[in-house]
Amino acid sequence: MTLTKYILQKNKASNIVFSPLSLQLVLGLVAAGSEGETLEQLLSFLKAQSTDQLNSLASHLVKHLFSGSRSCVYKAASEVVDFRNKASEATDKMNSWIEKETNGLVKDTVPPELFDDETRIVFANAIYFKGSWVDQFCVWQTENRDFHLLNGKSVQIPFMTSKMGSRYVSAFDEFKVLKLPYDYIEGTRHISMYFFLPDAKDGLPNLVDKLASDSGFIDRRIPNDRVPVDKFWIPKFKVSFGFEATEAFKEFGVWAPFIPRALDSMMYSEEIQLLYVSNIFQKSSIEVNESGTEASASSRVVLRGGGCPLVTYNFVADHPFLFLIREYKTGVVMFVGQIVVRENNATDKEGSFARAIEEYSPLIKHMLNTSGARQTLNNQADVSLM
Numbered sequence: 001m002t003l004t005k006y007i008l009q010k011n012k013a014s015n016i017v018f019s020p021l022s023l024q025l026v027l028g029l030v031a032a033g034s035e036g037e038t039l040e041q042l043l044s045f046l047k048a049q050s051t052d053q054l055n056s057l058a059s060h061l062v063k064h065l066f067s068g069s070r071s072c073v074y075k076a077a078s079e080v081v082d083f084r085n086k087a088s089e090a091t092d093k094m095n096s097w098i099e100k101e102t103n104g105l106v107k108d109t110v111p112p113e114l115f116d117d118e119t120r121i122v123f124a125n126a127i128y129f130k131g132s133w134v135d136q137f138c139v140w141q142t143e144n145r146d147f148h149l150l151n152g153k154s155v156q157i158p159f160m161t162s163k164m165g166s167r168y169v170s171a172f173d174e175f176k177v178l179k180l181p182y183d184y185i186e187g188t189r190h191i192s193m194y195f196f197l198p199d200a201k202d203g204l205p206n207l208v209d210k211l212a213s214d215s216g217f218i219d220r221r222i223p224n225d226r227v228p229v230d231k232f233w234i235p236k237f238k239v240s241f242g243f244e245a246t247e248a249f250k251e252f253g254v255w256a257p258f259i260p261r262a263l264d265s266m267m268y269s270e271e272i273q274l275l276y277v278s279n280i281f282q283k284s285s286i287e288v289n290e291s292g293t294e295a296s297a298s299s300r301v302v303l304r305g306g307g308c309p310l311v312t313y314n315f316v317a318d319h320p321f322l323f324l325i326r327e328y329k330t331g332v333v334m335f336v337g338q339i340v341v342r343e344n345n346a347t348d349k350e351g352s353f354a355r356a357i358e359e360y361s362p363l364i365k366h367m368l369n370t371s372g373a374r375q376t377l378n379n380q381a382d383v384s385l386m
Contacts, residue, residue: 012150012204012205012340013150013151013340014340015237015239015241015337015338015339015340015341016239016241016337016338017239017240017241017284017285017286017295017335017336017337018241018243018282018284018297018335018336018337019127019282019284019297019299019334019335019336020333020334020336021061021065021127021297021332021333021334021335022125022126022127022282022284022297022298022299023245023280023282023299024046024058024061025058025061025125025127025299026123026124026125026299026300026301027042027045027046027280027301028046028054028055028057028058029123029125029301030042030123030257030263030277030301031043031046031048031051031054032051032054032055033263033265034257034262034263034265035265036256037256038256038257038262038263039051040256041253041254041255041256041257042254042257044253044254045249045252045253045254060330061330061332064327064329064330065327065330065332065334079093081093083115083116083117083119083120084117087115087116087117087119090115090119090122091110091111091114091115094109094110094122094124094300095107095108095109095110097124097126098110098124098126098298101126101128101296101298102126102127102128102285102296102297102298103128103130103294103296105128105285105287105294105295105296106126106240106283106284106285106296106297106298109242109281109283109298109300110281110300114279114302115302119278119302120275121275121302122300122301122302123300123301123302124298124299124300124301125298125299125300126296126297126298127296127297127298127334128295128296129191129293129294129295129296129325129334129335130292130293130294130295131182131183131191131193131292131293132182132183132291132292133180133181133182133183133291133292133293134180134181134182134183135162135164135167135180135181136162136290136291136292137160137161137162137234137289137290137291138161138162138163138290139290141160141161141162141163142158142159142160142161142236142290143158143159143161144156144157144158144159145157145159145233145318146318147235147318147319147341148201148318148319149320149340149341150202150204150320150340155341157235157236157237157341158235158236159233159234159235159236159318160233160234160235160236160289160290161232161233161234162232164229164232165228165229166226166227166228166229167179167180167226167227167229167232167313167315168180168181168223168224168225168226168227169223169227169229169313169315170221170222170223170227171313172221174198174199174200174203174206174207175196175197175198175199175203175207175210176196176197176199176313176315177194177195177196177197177221177222177223178194178195178197178223178234178315178317179192179193179194179222179223180192180193180194180195180234182292182293190327190328190329191325191326191327191328191334192325192326192328193288193293193323193324193325194218194222194323194324194325194326195234195315195317195321195322195323196211196321196322196323196324197315197317197319197321198319198320198321201319201320202319202320204320204321204322204338204340207322208322211322218324218326218333219331227312227313228312228313229312229313229314229315230312230313230314231314231315231316232314232315232316233315233316233317233318234288234315234317235288235317235318235339235341236288236289236290237286237287237288237339238285238286238287238288239285239286239337239339240283240284240285241283241284241285241337242281242282242283242284243281243282243283244279244280244281245280245281245282246258246277246278246279246280249280257276257277258276258277258278259276260274260275260276261274261275261276262275262276262277263275263276263277277301277302278302279300279301279302280299280300280301280302281299281300281301281302282297282298282299282300283297283298284296284297284298284335284337285297286335286337293325295325295334295335297335317339320338320339320340320341321338321339322336322337322338323336323337323338323339324336324337
């Protein structure tokens with residue numbers, strides 16, 4: 001959660017979504033082909049003792065979270081492309097693959113200038129999730145309501161509601177947590193979306209601090225029982241967020257993979273490859289509406305060279321809040337982000353944002369975690385409120 005804390009603190013006025021899981025899996029692929037100091041730094045960053053442990057975790061995640069074949073650890077496939085002579089074709093091919101695997105949610109992820117005659121390997125993964133609420137919202141009940149911004153102003157955005165008398169809600173000191181379960185998928189994945197709503201309209205930073213200060217914070221605050229709910233409003237939203245994290249990893253002590261020849265062991269060739277990591281990207285998207293949630297993420301690494309209380313709750317998410325999508329059995333957080341809304345209440349586009357990435361904590365085993373590191377990342381974000 002320290003990663004989440006750092007990103008949110010650097011972008012208090014921005015809507016964010018990203019996937020710790022996506023980064024975990026693609027970095028695991030790089031670690032599997034590493035050795036020496038490069039491997040040591042990656043294992044330390046990923047909180048693993050060995051590549052065997054990392055592969056076992058990846059296999060476990062693939063088995064419990066993804067459909068289809070379970071015969072390989074990373075469900076990986078390879079394809080030969082001509083970066084030197086047909087870089088544009090390679091770009092189109094990768095973007096098409098990402099768009100297909102994310103059901104069109106993530107588009108134009110790889111910039112045309114990414115590949116050149118020094119590009120040797122590109123690791124890419126795509127995570128796609130689509131879930132229907134167990135208790136769906138009625139479209140005809142959706143209405144525009146005020147959402148209070150961090151600057152004290154408010155904007156009108158669509159809010160969903162339902163007349164169901166109970167929901168999974170827990171109340172704690174200075175915040176509430178709502179769990180919205182999705183229908184079981186193949187009877188094996190118990191995935192829910194969680195809304196962490198501070199009581200104060202400007203309470204999101206303090207709430208993030210609490211989450212980041214305790215690795216078991218989320219586990220101990222998961223609502224397990226339905227309670228009576230009176231006022232209940234959740235905004236509809238659609239967010240896309242991308243970042244380039246290369247320099248950040250260097251700040252966190254993972255510098256070896258970025259040095260020429262750090263990953264030469266990946267390619268068995270008599271030629272001197274001077275292989276190394278040149279870029280690490282991720283782009284994520286999420287859409288939440290009356291029927292459920294659709295979310296996806298794509299990460300790329302480019303190598304160059306409690307009880308039922310007798311009270312009634314209100315849960316009105318009309319000010320900035322944190323959300324995450326989490327699988328119950330594994331405890332893995334698939335997506336995490338915040339909604340603060342923008343004053344223009346339409347599309348939020350800026351050429352760059354300050355972003356950060358921090359070490360993985362046991363939450364991915366839980367989530368990303370480290371301490372004291374900082375980095376500015378290049379990003380693009382698209383936000384629309386439906």
